[in-house]
Amino acid sequence: MFLLIDNYDSFTYNLVQAFYALGHKPVVLHNDDPAVLEMAANPELAMVCISPGPGHPASAGFCPEFLKRLSPKIPVLGVCLGHQLLGLHAGARVEVGPCIMHGKQSEIVHDGTGLFSGLPNPMRVGRYHSLVVRADEDAENPRFTVTARGPEGEVMALRYNDRPWVGVQFHPESVLTPDGLRLLGNFPQSVMGAGSDASDFATILDTLARGEDLSAEMAAAGFAALMDGKMSPAQAGSFLIGLRMKGESALELAHATRAALARSVRVDGISGTTIDVVGTGGDGRNSFNCSTATSLILAGMGYRVVKHGGRAVSSKCGSADALEALGIALDNNPASVAEMVKRRNFAFLFAPYFHPSFANIGPVRKELGVRTLFNILGPMINPARPSHLLMGVARPELVKLVAETLLQSPLYRAAVVCGAGNYDEITPIGPAQMAVLHAGTMTQMTLDPAEFGIEPCKVEDLSVDGKEEAVAVLKDILDGNGPRAMMDMVTLNVGLAIYLLEENMDMALCMARAREAVSGGFGRKVLHAA
Structure with missing residues (x-):
């Protein structure tokens, strides 16, 4: 269980959304809720974040007492006021700093460890505070180490010496902190101790060799090291092949997803209902670009689509190839994505531009020359973090695995499908297997095209x-x-996508609306708007 204590701050929502984007689902309690103290003794509690907030940390509700009661084994991240609470708990003074920083950006210098692993140095951060934790460089607090300082020597981050408790004075969830999401993605695995069993590569590899699933801590540490380029080629290859031979678990895939999203290029300005329609590829059918057509028609109907994809790998023409041929540019910068969605209900995020960390993995995957979990990871790591997802897989046994992985994400509603003929989309060939996810629940079912008046076809027809x-x-x-x-x-x-987006509409009506839109050429609207 992940507890986020809300200190009645407007930024708490942004912090929660940032953790959602990383695949976490925190339980949020206000600082004056007595349940906060009960949570300190909850055996299911796995990690804690204490939010920003107004005032002095000594007045932050039950937070000071919560820290006194909390096990030193539970990782804690304090943000702004939460950071000051950690300083106060260690006996440090919290006082007015050398300059008041409200909605301002400055550079900090950090030690490159823990939360700051793999982040630029100096690092630009957004600051909203007047108080700081006092820890002079010539007389630092014996209970914690200062890991980052501001231009005036202010304490910008700290790490406890005897427990996985860390704090940052700045706001990682703010748009003024470009690398903030990646910092949040380093929590908690990066603060659990480099010498712990969970982060030791030999232990991780030995676990895989025994055919055992990785723990959450092992998976988080392993994928962070892989994507940060901290594994040698031999280690990376052993890690990926070990996972494949054992069979990837949903938890392992979920942590791979979180690690990739934490390192993706940040996309801001998109909120509310959005959908991605995407397949894993690998069906070897050389079929037409169904997901691309589906996406454009949905956008033409007024639904907002943020499509994430790349060029052809196993097909004749990938989504990027097709859209480029239609005149839609691939070199979209993050700042333009929200504007494109606003203008035409559609934006395409070309995967190589938004996942620079994959440069550390590409050479190893190429040398291995066999399928790894990255073949199914792509559809789950859309940097725009859509609220809805229609995802296709090319093998029936992947439906449940991928669905269980997506259950650990903040998606509101999604479907994982495997079409008849082992396509990664629903086909007219016959009934499709699928799992529908809604608000944390999964329902497995079949979808028979014949029920909606669709005549069967042959593979060559597609x-x-x-x-x-x-x-x-x-x-x-x-x-x-x-x-x-x-x-x-x-x-x-299109009909299934409408069913996901219109949760109170039955499938038959969704299919009828889809038929009208497809035959009416609704996809043209998007191209003309471009």
Whole structure:
């Protein structure tokens, strides 16, 4: 269980959303709620974050007493007022700093360890405070180590010497802290101690060799090291192959997802309901760009789509290839994504631009030459963090695994599908297997196209021969004039996406609306808006 104590601060919402983006689901309690003290003794409590807030830390409700009662084994992150609470708990003075910083950005210099692992140095941070923890450089507190200081020598971060408790005076959740999400993604695994069993690579590898699943701490430490380039090629290859031979667990995939998102390029300015429609690829069918057509038609209907993808790997024409041919630029910078969504209900995030940490993994994957978990990770690491997801997998046994992984994410509503014929989309060929996720619950079911008047088709009816044909077919579909089987396939996927977005609408009506939109050429609107 992850507890976030809210000190009645407007930034608490942003902090919660940042943790949601990393796949965490914190339980939020106000600092004056008596349940806070009960949580200190809760055996299920695994990590704590204490939020920013107004006033002096001594007046922060039950927080001072909570820290007295809390086990020293539970990792704690204090932000701003929470940071000051940790300083106060250690006996340090909290007093007015050399300058008042409210909504201002400054550089800090850090020690590159713990929360700051892999972060730029100096680092730009957003500050909203007048008080600071006092710990002079010539007389530091014996209970903690100062890990970052500001331009005037102010304590900007601290780490306890005897427990995994850390604090930052600045606001990592603020847009004024560009690398804040990555810092939050380093918690708690980076503060658990470099010598602990969970972070020791030999222990991780030995666990995999025994065919045992990694613990949460091991998975977090392993994927952080992998994506930060801290593993040698031999270690990285052993790690990935060990996971494959054992069979990846949902928890391991969830931590891989969190590590990737924490290191992705930040995308701000998008809130509310959004959806991504994406497949893992790997079905080897050379089918047309169904997910791309589905996404554009949904956008033409007025739904907001943030599509994340790349170029072709196993198909003739990937989503990036198709969209580029349609005139949609791939070199979108993070600042323009929200504007594109506002202007045309659609934005495309070209994966290589938004996941620079994958440069540390690419050479190893290429040398291995076999499937690893990264083949199914891509659809789950959209940096825009959509609230809804329609994700396809090419093997039926992956439906439950991926669904259980997504259950550990903050997605509000999602579906994982494997289409008849082992496609990573619903097809007219026959019934699809799928799992629907809603507010933390999973329901497994089948979707039979025949129930919605869709006639069966053959594999060859859905295939294209090269990029040129793929783009031509896609244009026809967006105009409402594509081949029948392909139009039917798009209808099925648009219908399921509507079902996810309109939770009070039954599937039959969703499919009827989808059929009208597909035949009406709604996808053209997006291209014309571009």
